[in-house]
Amino acid sequence: MPWRGSKDPYKIWISEIMLQQTRVEQARPYFERFMSLFPTVFDLAKADQQKVLKAWEGLGYYSRARNLHAASKMIVDQYDGKLPEQYEEIIKLKGIGPYSAAAITSIAFGKPNAVVDGNVIRVITRYFGIEDDIRSTRTVKQVQEHVNELISYEYPAEFNQGLMEIGSLVCKPTNPDCSNCPIQIGCVATKTAKTDSIPYKSPAKKTPHKHIGVGIIEREDGKVLIALRPEDVMLGGLWEFPGGKQEEGESIQQTVERELKEELGVEVHAYKEFMKLKHVYSHFSITLHAFNCKLISGKAKPKKSQEIRWVSIDELEEYPFPKANKQLTEKLVSEFSS
Ligand code: SF4
The missing domain is CATH 1.10.340.30 (Hypothetical protein; domain 2)
Incomplete structure (x- = not known):
């Protein structure tokens, strides 16, 4: 070491x-x-x-x-x-x-x-x-x-x-x-031949699983929108694709469209699932569904994040992302450069 x-x-x-x-x-x-x-x-x-x-x-x-x-x-x-x-x-x-x-x-x-x-x-x-x-x-x-x-x-x-x-x-x-x-x-x-039973650790509580829908909004110049998470929340200060938790009774596309309206004030059409991946945090696990989105109306504003930016795909690597989003940016970069 x-x-x-x-x-x-x-x-x-x-x-x-x-x-x-x-x-x-x-x-x-x-x-x-x-x-x-x-x-x-x-x-x-x-x-x-x-x-x-x-x-x-x-x-x-x-x-x-x-x-x-x-x-x-x-x-x-x-x-x-x-x-x-x-x-x-x-x-x-x-x-x-x-x-x-x-x-x-x-x-x-x-x-x-x-x-x-x-x-x-x-x-x-x-x-x-x-x-x-x-x-x-x-x-x-x-x-x-x-x-x-x-x-x-x-x-x-x-x-x-x-x-x-x-x-x-x-x-x-x-x-x-x-x-x-x-x-x-x-x-x-x-x-006393108890090395198998000591230390004793009681079974862990089952952790909840959430489905998260995020949107990759593409602009005509090829740039995509990323948002900076607030400082005082989990993963604060990191960048992400905007989105949020699926609510009961809605499809994951509807989640993405609703979340982007709430977070950015824009109407989008989530038209294709680009990637789906699982990630485990210490107290819960997620399935992240990332959708390609077309902007229908409105101008994006950072309603729930510190800041938003339109960046080209090759600029994504310059920003710190949480692990699940990182896998997403890596796939975007590799598809873009191939
Ligand atoms: S401390 Fe651990 S390795 Fe050492 S004798 Fe005890 S059980 Fe065995």
Whole structure:
């Protein structure tokens, strides 16, 4: 991992935020590109938000990128460009919760703050034989208390990273390699043959599925219309093709036509389904139906978005889009250039 071994608090901060719910292999190229675009916290603080979101495009959870950007400005304005060393200070920065605060302060500044992530939860619940549901905050608190007691005051960074690595490389979710585990002596789960049942995680609740209809409005000069999502909503600050959720009793074409009237004040004819794709978010999933649309009447205005733009197909790649819309722009670009 390109950030391992580094004591640069900025690099550690960026990598820890990227690694939340993202695998190392997936995060690595993003990390390298991000560092070449914004090598210091000063570069990040003065960057345009659209450039930051574009660098994050594809990683998902865009609020993390917006928070990183906002926090970089706080670090420059309030801390002379240096990340605060104390847990109580760093946790005040946007987007930094208990996990990131403990990881950054221990790895970058050698503070004895114990990190609890999914890997640590698995190792500790097995080691101490904790059979309670790990979805419960009580169980996570119990794990936190154990690692707070165990952490090395002399080598907190090595302790945290070592424990996380035992979780990712040895104490794996299935078939943990107990015979090669450095903490096998004393592990309750292996002694009692309960590695299959610990940790216990109750079944996830079924997430809702929505059908979303969006319109690709084409103008005579070949340009298409895109809209900038408001800042304060999910995927805020990203561009998209306008549209919205299908309501009961309407066809998906009707959804597109109604949504474009509400969002832009125009009458369109959604005449052909250009693409249909599925996408899963953390709390729901969608089927996105993208329709080619002809403008019938009206002049488009940004009624529900920050801004709208007419752009040529080859300009689409310059704008940050959420993942589902990105697949759509890629198909448009490839059909346009073939
Ligand atoms: S002995 Fe086995 S179950 Fe216990 S911590 Fe090590 S790998 Fe995990």
